[in-house]
Amino acid sequence: MTSQFTARCRQHSRSVEPLDCARCSVRDLAVCAALPPPAADALERHVTSLELQANAELARAGQPCRHAYSVTSGMLRLVRTLADARRQVVAFVLPGHFVGLSEHAVHRHGVEAVVPSRVCAFEIDGIRDLRERFPAFEHTLLDRACRELDDAHDAMLLLARLSPPERLASFLVRLRRQMSIPAHDPRMALPMGRGDIADHLGLTVETVSRSFTRLREQGVIALPDPHHVEILDPAALHELASALH
Amino acid sequence: MTSQFTARCRQHSRSVEPLDCARCSVRDLAVCAALPPPAADALERHVTSLELQANAELARAGQPCRHAYSVTSGMLRLVRTLADARRQVVAFVLPGHFVGLSEHAVHRHGVEAVVPSRVCAFEIDGIRDLRERFPAFEHTLLDRACRELDDAHDAMLLLARLSPPERLASFLVRLRRQMSIPAHDPRMALPMGRGDIADHLGLTVETVSRSFTRLREQGVIALPDPHHVEILDPAALHELASALH
DNA sequence: CGAAGTCTTGAAAAATTTCAATTCCGGTGG
DNA sequence: CCACCGGAATTGAAATTTTTCAAGACTTCG
Numbered sequence: 001m002t003s004q005f006t007a008r009c010r011q012h013s014r015s016v017e018p019l020d021c022a023r024c025s026v027r028d029l030a031v032c033a034a035l036p037p038p039a040a041d042a043l044e045r046h047v048t049s050l051e052l053q054a055n056a057e058l059a060r061a062g063q064p065c066r067h068a069y070s071v072t073s074g075m076l077r078l079v080r081t082l083a084d085a086r087r088q089v090v091a092f093v094l095p096g097h098f099v100g101l102s103e104h105a106v107h108r109h110g111v112e113a114v115v116p117s118r119v120c121a122f123e124i125d126g127i128r129d130l131r132e133r134f135p136a137f138e139h140t141l142l143d144r145a146c147r148e149l150d151d152a153h154d155a156m157l158l159l160a161r162l163s164p165p166e167r168l169a170s171f172l173v174r175l176r177r178q179m180s181i182p183a184h185d186p187r188m189a190l191p192m193g194r195g196d197i198a199d200h201l202g203l204t205v206e207t208v209s210r211s212f213t214r215l216r217e218q219g220v221i222a223l224p225d226p227h228h229v230e231i232l233d234p235a236a237l238h239e240l241a242s243a244l245h
Numbered sequence: 246m247t248s249q250f251t252a253r254c255r256q257h258s259r260s261v262e263p264l265d266c267a268r269c270s271v272r273d274l275a276v277c278a279a280l281p282p283p284a285a286d287a288l289e290r291h292v293t294s295l296e297l298q299a300n301a302e303l304a305r306a307g308q309p310c311r312h313a314y315s316v317t318s319g320m321l322r323l324v325r326t327l328a329d330a331r332r333q334v335v336a337f338v339l340p341g342h343f344v345g346l347s348e349h350a351v352h353r354h355g356v357e358a359v360v361p362s363r364v365c366a367f368e369i370d371g372i373r374d375l376r377e378r379f380p381a382f383e384h385t386l387l388d389r390a391c392r393e394l395d396d397a398h399d400a401m402l403l404l405a406r407l408s409p410p411e412r413l414a415s416f417l418v419r420l421r422r423q424m425s426i427p428a429h430d431p432r433m434a435l436p437m438g439r440g441d442i443a444d445h446l447g448l449t450v451e452t453v454s455r456s457f458t459r460l461r462e463q464g465v466i467a468l469p470d471p472h473h474v475e476i477l478d479p480a481a482l483h484e485l486a487s488a489l490h
Numbered sequence: 491c492g493a494a495g496t497c498t499t500g501a502a503a504a505a506t507t508t509c510a511a512t513t514c515c516g517g518t519g520g
Numbered sequence: 521c522c523a524c525c526g527g528a529a530t531t532g533a534a535a536t537t538t539t540t541c542a543a544g545a546c547t548t549c550g
Binding site: 454457 | 496498499
């Protein structure tokens, strides 16, 4: 099953063998944890590990869905693009999370690496099979789908009704939580560029930049460089983001 | 189990007995269809039919989730409201659709009737029990959750990147599909008011109204009255809505 | 038939985007 | 090791869009 990856992403990804799920860094987080040992073995037979360069395309909107992916390191983005290049980053996907549980025949969004990343690719047929044989697996998937649905509803409220600084504050708070950054650590990395943030928050890069600047001027955050934020006033940040948390 | 409804919504809803699921008008659409006969019987024992007045509150954000609902007639809205009254209608729920599959302990949004409606209320515990006993049921729920997730992603793109007339056109196209209006029938009813549309599309009522007027002036639609639209130029409407369809 | 609420329309105000220019940063090669 | 190049980020000013504020028309329903 490796060949079609190397064919599609020849310059961007390579498959990495052998695979040792028992040592997987995200095993407890990932869907794999929901499976009893025999099922996990079955799963392993259907999995390929992939290494992705920054901006590598794992899938393109419109393509048939052949695999589901579990991220083990780095960060992915799910992207929808209109004919006139308007773009929306539907979600950023962090290690331990899963892409492609939908039963759609074709991808509804592109899947791209934000930074160099590693993912486990599962054959859809294998997943379907496991779903039928192990109710606990399906249960876990439903649970995750509901969580994602809640996230999407949060995102809708953010896009529909929050001001740019509120959107940015909410985004930072959510990202910190997704990355499991402890509250006492003020530092955080922003792996994605301003363009991705803008397309995630429904703004322009300029407005995102100005919102960063505003938060900095108000003493809420510091920006050592464009890819690092320091939370100086957590209370103020949460106040701004309060709508969604 | 009827008492807590009549207690909560005394002036707004009343429970209607007896219940005859075999004659349910949305049986084929509803989740109930996913259950084998013995399970359907089990389900019936946990269900109450409710009649709701327009604007009746079926659930309020923050309340514990005790029931899931299947709409049999009318229309519901899922609403999130911020402390300062900013509001977002996350979704309109039509007959055959299901509310409350999430396993959250508390409601994340209010559930309200847009127009006089009828719903079947299921006890959460009963649902959980059926999920465990009938994998097909869980499978159906997951399927629906994925569909809703796709819808939510569509909504995110709409809110993030479409112009007001594009949002309105997309909304009309989607609503026609949800209501199963055949393509050759130009007429459609808009049960909800402008405020609900505005809060669904992330706009103000004024902007919604101006967008309707714009579509009318361009000959795309006619507006016999505020609650009825006639599609005069389907091609133009779909062109505007093309981003999402 | 009348009152209340809803919808539409207009004009002013505010916010965001667009366009343009400058600065900054990381990577590359001398 | 440092200077330079190119993409990314920031900043400013003008233009556009949407909201806000205000008033009037229209339904809808009692």
